[in-house]
């Protein structure tokens with residue numbers, strides 16, 4: 001066992017890291033950026049998305065690339081997925097699945113728990129089922145700060161007990177559980193990456209996306225849920241992908257679980273509201289609905305410890321506020 005609880009698995013290092021990748025949720029915000037980056041690194045990439053939130057234009061750069069193939073597919077239709085992937089793997093085995101598909105609307109999951117059961121948990125369950133059927137050894141999983149629930153102080157990977165306060169967080173935590181159980185059965189390696197709030201171009205949701213959408217509908221006023229004091233770390237999607245690829249290329253861990261976030265700092269909702277208004281509708285009035293939480297299931301404030309990731313040698317370059325400013329300019 002090495003630093004940070006790693007187990008080195010030599011047969012999966014080196015050359016095999018250049019293999020074919022499957023990205024679920026490939027037409028979504030993070031998935032599409034990941035597809036572009038993996039193609040840029042020379043990988044063969046297969047993308048699937050049911051297009052509930054995914055957009056074909058997010059794949060504009062990838063679709064003409066001969067190294068990329070895309071299928072509109074619901075991951076929960078595992079039999080259809082296995083049949084499609086069998087055809088694809090005739091050209092060569094898939095070595096890593098990047099499981100990005102999930103419900104990304106936490107509030108929708110609060111209104112109807114069925115949403116996160118199907119889109120957040122069962123997509124993981126069925127992804128694992130497909131991986132077992134096709135003998136795919138490695139999984140990188142998009143987990144979330146939402147698994148932690150509410151804690152005082154910095155959230156470390158070992159923080160617990162974990163009592164999520166949203167159905168989304170609960171189903172991400174359950175997904176982590178079935179992934180670690182799969183490591184005992186067939187999976188060779190898993191990277192559990194716990195994202196903070198991720199922002200940037202092609203966003204399909206999130207605070208900046210919502211504020212800009214509201215201001216387009218009504219340039220005179222921005223309604224902000226809560227009192228604006230909610231404070232969280234925001235990471236630019238380019239840096240999230242840098243970190244995930246960095247972890248994956250280390251070829252270590254079974255499982256390896258990491259918080260990914262800006263090294264220091266968090267950004268308040270008030271800061272974001274004021275920056276968005278200044279950029280998009282400088283005369284708009286900002287109206288706060290009040291209360292310390294934005295909505296049921298919102299964790300109003302949290303800070304991540306990124307010591308574990310930093311100890312491996314990776315740190316982001318942008319602060320949380322810098323990432324917010326860049327993402328606003330990209331989404332205008």
Ligand SMILES: NC(=O)c1ccc[n+]([C@@H]2O[C@H](COP(=O)([O-])OP(=O)(O)OC[C@H]3O[C@@H](n4cnc5c(N)ncnc54)[C@H](O)[C@@H]3O)[C@@H](O)[C@H]2O)c1
Pocket residue numbers: 024025026027028029030031048049050051052053054055073074075076099100101102103104118119123142143144145195196197198199203204205206
């Ligand atoms: N954006 C963030 O701030 C953030 C934070 C923490 C974790 N995450 C996780 O990162 C991943 C990517 O999130 P995102 O922000 O890009 O959201 P997104 O909604 O843009 O991307 C998710 C994609 O998955 C697709 N999808 C959903 N259900 C599917 C199914 N059954 N079969 C196939 N495709 C399906 C959607 O159509 C969408 O394109 C998700 O797992 C999300 O939970 C995101």
